Amino acid sequence: MASHSTASAVPAPAVSGRRKRPPSERGFLFTALAPPFFLLICFYVYPTVFNVENSLTDLSLFGLRDGGEWIGLENYVELMTSPDFRRVVWNTVVWLTVVGVSVRIVLGLALAFLLNSATLKRWRLSTISRILLIVPWATPPVVAIIVWRWLLDPRVGAVNAALISLGIIDQPIAFLATAGWVWPAVITIITWNTLPLVTLTFMASLQSLPHELIEAAEIDGASKWQVMRYVYIPHLKPAIVIMVLMSTFWTFNNFIYIWLTTGAGPGTYTNVMATEIYIKAFIEGRLGYSSAAGVVMATIMTIFGLIYLRVIAERELKEEGEA
Amino acid sequence: MTEKISRRQVVAGAAGLALAAPAVHAQQQVTITFRFNDPEAPQMRGALDEFERRNPDIKVTMQRVSWGDAQQQYLREAAVGSAPDVAQLAFVWPRAFGGARSLRPLDDYIQRDGARLGAGGWDGFFARDLAVGADNKVYAIPWTTDTFAMMYNKDLFAQAGITSFPTDWEALRAASQTIQQRTGKPGWAFPAGSCGTPAIWFFMNFYWWSKGPGLIDRGSDGRFLVSMTPQQIQEGFDYYNRYLQEGHNPRASLSICLWGAPEVVEGMLSGNIAMCSNPDTVAIEILDKWAQRNPGRPAPFATAPHPAGPNGSRTFFGGRMLGISPNSRFPEQAWKLIQYLVTPDPTFARFYTNYTPAQQAAITARAWAPEMSGYPAQLRTARSWGPYGTGPVAIPFMWNAVGRAAGSVFIGEKTAAQASQELHDAISRELARNQR
Structure with missing residues (x-):
């Protein structure tokens, strides 16, 4: 009898296995979730739908009041068949993202190991190095770009002056206007400004590595390379994956570094998707076409986003399993 | 029946008026x-x-x-x-x-x-x-007007043994090269960089207009068309590219985009550039700065119209x-x-x-x-943008396209023939799209 009454006091599980929420709890959840959902609809869903709608029209900057005429998939067909756009995608994916992110990750790892090394601590350079590392990160991109443009200037730039005085070159190089140099120069500027975050993330991960693990590996006769390969890298792997994905997001979308450094030039040599969208929309006035380019760009980013979410989900599942 | 007004009412009324006065004034302003x-x-x-x-x-x-x-x-x-x-x-x-x-x-x-x-x-x-x-x-109401003219350093011209400003395009290039060879200073160091509004757009048009038709014109059927052949476009690209290839416009100019850039102004003031092409406002700026920095010394500058072709010397209003x-x-x-x-x-x-x-x-x-004195002379032969302004292709579109095509040629990314054909095709497509 007692057991029967106890059983009746606890709500029986629903047939589907889900617990049925009382109406008051549902109301609270709805009230709590409504504002963010409303904001998401206003500032994300509506602009996205509006942009897709525009991409199917010939909307022009000179016809904003009248709106564009429906032209179906014409903008997308033009995009996909344009050799210029293929070049833009190549620049964005290969130069800006693959090369840019790779350089940042490799240098970030190297710097993290250096700043975490016993040698630096022994020389009491650890703290000052970390403070110096923060400086580029604290510099706003606009300021960083102006400073670097000045440094790389062929007439008065310190880099050319140094290279000439060292006898490495005899004529100044227009780093930001020469085909062979412009991409390395742009990657250098982006890396300088964004490297600290990557380095600090790897450093934090390194510092969470128990020292006993390294000692145990060394006692077992592991070489330095084997310690790196079997202890450090597996430990750093989650941080590396997250930084690769996050850096890819930040870099792929980037507009400011390219636009302020080279104006997408010389010619169209450094034109990437973000600058192409700006040029088509606000210089050539083709808002419909640039909206289509924006949709393509967003689609590529969505794929990256899904990969990112999958990685995060797998990690959480693994952690739950371990717990 | 007369109504008495109390002292309090008078004070309140006066205060009200005093407060209302600025409000009335504020409404009017x-x-x-x-x-x-x-x-x-x-x-x-x-x-x-x-x-x-x-x-x-x-x-x-x-x-x-x-x-x-x-x-x-x-x-x-x-x-x-x-x-x-x-x-x-x-x-x-x-x-x-x-x-x-x-x-x-x-x-x-x-x-x-x-x-x-x-x-x-x-x-x-x-x-x-x-x-x-x-x-x-x-x-709109026209407010100001200007045109571009050539400004040059008379001292550098004299050092190079050039006694008068060249009047045709090949003579200008030869003079630019001679100055570089004899003085070690760049001749016409025009900005050759790419951006949304590059100066090369103007220089390219001055060359094309003096030689023949402009980029677009209205045909006999009233429709607009690209009025230059790819070969005519290419001539312009080749002409300016030679300055860079021959070295009398240094490759550093590839990093300058705008006509009145500090590098141009300071280059003229320091005597490190022999020639530039600018609107009168920039020429006045150079003269003013010279006078400030060199009080009492006569400026070594003179101005002249751009070189002429079969159509004369043509810039724009x-x-x-x-x-x-x-x-x-x-x-x-x-x-x-x-x-x-x-x-x-x-x-x-x-x-x-x-x-x-x-x-x-x-x-x-x-x-x-x-x-x-070069500016009033240039104004006499300047032309209106004409079909560029009244046609269906927005000038910013052509401005950007010409600048980027020229930039691709200057850095060797594309041949002049390839860039000319692509530019011709791009403007033709834009014309077709906007004349549907």
Whole structure:
């Protein structure tokens, strides 16, 4: 009898296995979730739908009041068949993202190991190095770009002056206007400004590595390379994956570094998707076409986003399993 | 029956009146916004202060936007009703802006006040055709006018043994090369960089126009077409590319995009550049800075028209216009400001002194310094943008496309033939799209 009454006091599980929420709890959840959902609809869903709608029209900057005429998939067909756009995608994916992110990750790892090394601590350079590392990160991109443009200037730039005085070159190089140099120069500027975050993330991960693990590996006769390969890298792997994905997001979308450094030039040599969208929309006035380019760009980013979410989900599942 | 008014009521009434007076005044005073994009902001603020002194019921807030962003910024604002009351516009914008219903038609104001406008009335204004929309309504008032001319360093020319300024394109290139060989200084170090509004667009057109047709023209059937062959386009690319290949325009010029860039101005002032091509405002800036830095020393500069081809020496009439946005709540006050700004005295006489009013009387009456004699000579042979402004391809589209095609040739990314063909195709496609 007692057991029967106890059983009746606890709500029986629903047939589907889900617990049925009382109406008051549902109301609270709805009230709590409504504002963010409303904001998401206003500032994300509506602009996205509006942009897709525009991409199917010939909307022009000179016809904003009248709106564009429906032209179906014409903008997308033009995009996909344009050799210029293929070049833009190549620049964005290969130069800006693959090369840019790779350089940042490799240098970030190297710097993290250096700043975490016993040698630096022994020389009491650890703290000052970390403070110096923060400086580029604290510099706003606009300021960083102006400073670097000045440094790389062929007439008065310190880099050319140094290279000439060292006898490495005899004529100044227009780093930001020469085909062979412009991409390395742009990657250098982006890396300088964004490297600290990557380095600090790897450093934090390194510092969470128990020292006993390294000692145990060394006692077992592991070489330095084997310690790196079997202890450090597996430990750093989650941080590396997250930084690769996050850096890819930040870099792929980037507009400011390219636009302020080279104006997408010389010619169209450094034109990437973000600058192409700006040029088509606000210089050539083709808002419909640039909206289509924006949709393509967003689609590529969505794929990256899904990969990112999958990685995060797998990690959480693994952690739950371990717990 | 007479009603007695208590002392308290009198005091309350007086206080009420005293409080209401500023409110009435505040209601009468309106604030309008003026979008001004040229570098002479302090001088223009002086002119606006004088306007406010003469019109105490109008306050003017000056807004600033770079020329590179001015067009798209204004069009976006006008579409949502937040454009400035009065805007400074490039010469070739009003037609397209009028078509986009982003400017207020000014015909009624001109009909009412046209006789008193500027130095000699509306009929005395220059480039009025560019202010008229496709619907024949007037959308802007021409404000200033200018053109490009060549400025050169006489001392460097003398050192190189060149006694007069070249009058044809090949002679100019030869002179540029000779200067470099004999003095070690660049000859014509024109900005060869790529950006949204590169200077090379102007230089390319000067070359093409002097040799033959422009990029686009209206055909006999009334439709617009690309009036140059890819080979004619290529000639221009090849011509300017030779300066870089032969080394008398250093490759460092590939990192300069704008005609009045500090590198150009300082290069002229320091004697490190022998020639440049600039609008008169930049030439005046160079002369002024020379006078400040070298008091009492005569400037070593002179100006001359660009080289001529079979069509003569051809540059363009450039300039600025003033328009009123359709969303202005105070169009009368905005019109009053325009009337004031286009009046030569005091605006041009005291404040905006580097600029020439776009009025026939003012142009003919302007006294040019001896060093500036190339500008009035160039103005005599300058042309209107013509089909560029009235055609269906927006000038910014061609500006960007020509600049980027030239940039691709200069860095060796594309051959001149390839870039010319692609440019021809791109403008043809844009024409076809906009003439559907």
